[in-house]
Amino acid sequence: MNWENRLSKDAQSIKASEIRELLKILEDPEILSFAGGIPDPQLFPMDRVRDIRINLEKNPAADRQAMQYSQTEGYAPLRDWIADRCSTENTILERENVLITNGAQQSLTLLSTIFLEAGTKLAVASPTYLGALQVFGTRRPDYITVDTDENGIIPESLEEAFKKGARLFYTIPDFQNPGGMTIPEDRRVRIIELAHQYDVVIFEDTAYRTLYYDAPPPPSLLELEGAFLGKGQWQEKGLVIQMGTASKTLMPALRVGWTTAPKIILDKMVLLKQANDLHTSTLNQIIAHELFFNGLDEHVAILREVYGKRRDAMLDALRQYIPNSASYTVPKGGMFVWITLPEGMDAKDLLEKSIAHEKLAFVPGKAFFADEKGANTLRLSFSTCSPDVIRDGMKRLCALIQREQMAQVA
Known part of the structure; x- marks a missing residue:
């Protein structure tokens, strides 16, 4: 059975997400990930959720309605x-x-x-x-x-x-x-x-x-x-x-x-x-x-304090270690820093070497372009790692970029 011939054009147009495929690799606990744009689970308001559930259970009618x-x-x-x-x-x-x-x-x-x-x-x-x-x-x-x-x-x-x-x-x-x-x-x-x-x-x-x-x-x-x-x-x-x-x-x-x-x-x-x-x-x-x-405002204030320090750690490390031939954005919020590598360097190839030699992951940038440009770009997320881990990771990543650039010149 050739199922591909039976699929709609809409279904045939669906492409796998590079991030989803990358997450399979990141199941290895030894890999340090700056790839997923996800919130830090340690900051989830779990106690508040537990209290909400307890209060609901005190009202059986409302509790059942919540499941309806x-x-x-x-x-x-x-x-x-x-x-x-x-x-x-x-x-x-x-x-x-x-x-x-x-x-x-x-x-x-x-x-x-x-x-x-x-x-x-x-x-x-x-x-x-x-x-x-x-x-x-x-x-x-x-x-x-x-x-x-x-x-x-x-x-x-x-x-x-x-x-x-x-x-x-x-x-x-x-x-x-x-x-x-x-x-x-x-x-x-x-x-x-x-x-x-x-x-x-x-x-x-x-x-x-x-x-x-x-x-x-x-x-x-x-x-x-x-x-x-x-x-x-x-x-x-x-x-x-x-x-x-x-x-x-x-x-x-x-x-x-x-x-x-x-x-x-x-x-x-x-x-x-x-x-x-x-x-x-x-x-x-x-x-x-x-x-x-x-x-909500109190909870978001905590997120801003924690993520802000992580953002600062990433930017400080990049400012110190990144080669002059590469550049990076300076976000005022959110979870991401965007890197533009030296012309001719492929972020997908860099990722393979980064995982193999540095046990460090990021997302190649090409997937974020509708016209499939951006081969020399990558995305870093600072939301889930501590400042010390971020500084170490950026030092290693920048050293890898430097080595790859020197290899290109040679």
């Missing part, structure tokens, strides 16, 4: 909390503008089904989030890549993408995965202006927005669009659809994400989600709501 089917749109108190948290003076969100999803990844899947079909022109940053490219790829769009610099999206390149016919634009404005860049406010304002000039829908991914270590990021695209349109106009004229997640601030296994969008889009997403999985776990939504509603 529930409405597709999501747990109403959680939707209300998100709507209130994301509302601004000009962009007033209601419960009907919020859909709870199984992580932000499902938000991407539902939105892709609604907006993308084969040949749809989609603008993405170069580089951009690999998981988004995987989802978009199943719909077989025509990618138009947008140039970036240390401040993220370059507006002139974005306008060129819109002139070429892009009808959708996906972006992570805050502490981008994988590059770590943050788009400054003036560029964000220009992005909104261009979107309305060319009638382009924006998917704004805010997964890392609260994880800042120096200062809060600029206003979100959703917030700036509200100011651009005027009070109360977003429901009818808004082009920004925003996604969020509890995975980076609480814990990934809750699988609680959300989408905020005008009601006409939410209604379509609800129907698709209903056909897809009926609803997100009621219990997990209740836990997420309790964690968000009581003590």
Whole structure:
């Protein structure tokens, strides 16, 4: 039986994630990993979760309801909390503008089904989030890549993408995965202006927005669009659809994400989600709501303190050890530092040698490019290692880069 011939074109277009394949290698406990963009499990609020479960068990009716089917749109108190948290003076969100999803990844899947079909022109940053490219790829769009610099999206390149016919634009404005860049406010304002000039829908991914270590990021695209349109106009004229997640601030296994969008889009997403999985776990939504509603800011403050020190350790080590022929980004938040290797050096080959000789892993950057460029780039994550381990790992990685460069010259 040749099953490949029986698969749909969408199924045939699915490609394996380099990160997922890499994680199989990382099961070796001897390998020091800077690869996975994951939160530190030691910082999960496990005591709080235990207390929430105990309190639920004291009310058998509520406890049983938490295990029952529930409405597709999501747990109403959680939707209300998100709507209130994301509302601004000009962009007033209601419960009907919020859909709870199984992580932000499902938000991407539902939105892709609604907006993308084969040949749809989609603008993405170069580089951009690999998981988004995987989802978009199943719909077989025509990618138009947008140039970036240390401040993220370059507006002139974005306008060129819109002139070429892009009808959708996906972006992570805050502490981008994988590059770590943050788009400054003036560029964000220009992005909104261009979107309305060319009638382009924006998917704004805010997964890392609260994880800042120096200062809060600029206003979100959703917030700036509200100011651009005027009070109360977003429901009818808004082009920004925003996604969020509890995975980076609480814990990934809750699988609680959300989408905020005008009601006409939410209604379509609800129907698709209903056909897809009926609803997100009621219990997990209740836990997420309790964690968000009581003590979120205190918990995130701890994350900022811990991750900030790890970020500083990585940057200090790179500043000290990296060869002059390589460069790195200086993220103001998030979980990632992006390395550009000397021209001609292949990060995939470097990874093989790094694992074999240094027992150290990272993610080659090529997978983050829709146009398959970036062979000489790589992504490092600082979220799960202590400062001392990070410094040692960077010293060894930089020494390897130096050796490889010398071998190239020879």
